[in-house]
Amino acid sequence: MSFRSLLFFSASLVLAGCATSIPRELQEARAAYHRAAEEPATLQKAPARLYEAREALVAAERSFNDDGDTVETRDRAYIAMRKAELAKVLARTEVMLERTAQARSALREAKEEKAAQTREELARTRAALVEEQAESALTQEQLEAERARRAEAERRAAQATAALERVASVKQDTRGTVVTLSGSVLFASGKSKLLPAAASRLRQVADALLAGDPNATFVVEGHTDSTGDPALNQRLSEERANAVRDFLIDKGVPAGRIEARGQGSTQPVADNSTAEGRANNRRVELIIRPPA
């Protein structure tokens, strides 16, 4: 090459540098910077890095203005692009660290609340337990009292039965305690007015009833033998039962606890064909029903 063409060649090189199109790297660097700057988080969380990115972009632009599309311009543009991306990534990381911190403090709060809840529950359970124990102590007392009451009732029932057995025949059946008084002791034949001799015995019966279970109820049943008109027997047995009932009420047995019924000849306890049997059938039964 001649010297003159060398000159031309070098001159054209210099001129060419000022008139080229913008290199791809510089365009990408500008875009990357704008992307980073647009994100509000970048300025908030990584302002220094964003500034560095801007300085790098400025250096690349200066290189392009001064020397055009050179290798140096492209390198500087590349660096500027990476620095812009770096600023964005650092800002995002800050945001995530803040999220973690918030979540951790929310977790702590939730755990503290749970702990407080558990403490409350525990306190409630303890209080309930204490109450239960107090109640059960009371129930023990009540049980003891109940037992004592029942023992007392049984004692009185035994005493009353013993007393009754001294004046009448006493047996137990499905109806309760049955006190059987002979008809001939209480009434004249065919009559329903109590004999004077019956009074002392019936008085003892009344005492025994009153000494027994205060919740027991009584039924007075009149019975006849099978001789004579059944209708008349029925009426006689009713009148006799009422007579005994009235006497007992008079001696203190509460009226609400004692009933009277006539059974006529319908419930014999002995054979009506013999005199002894008929005598046994002519009776008054006093049924002591224990409370239900």
Place this chain on the structure above:
Amino acid sequence: MRTQFIGLTLLFLLAPAGCATFPPPTDSLAASMASVQTAERLGAEQVPQAALSLRLAQDEVERTRALMADEKNRRAHLMALRAASDAELAIALVREHHAQMEAQRAEASAAAADAARTNP
């Protein structure tokens, strides 16, 4: 006169390239290598985005060395700066990845505890 003219022209030709006047960029090379090593230690190879940036940085370190061997020091210096920017980005991407995992874990725990509180 002619010799001077040729000399000036030669200077004019060579000056824009500027290779002979620039010292070997040993400092910027060392800095970029240090950043690349940090990125490797942090496990950038395991994090997809970071792995790409790390590879670019490693390539650029090699290119820096080649340029220095070729005595193209100014270019080598800029190549070292490129390597450093890619390595720094790789490091940031690894840290971002870990921070994201951490945030997701912490938020999941908080949500679970919240659910447990309202539904004992």
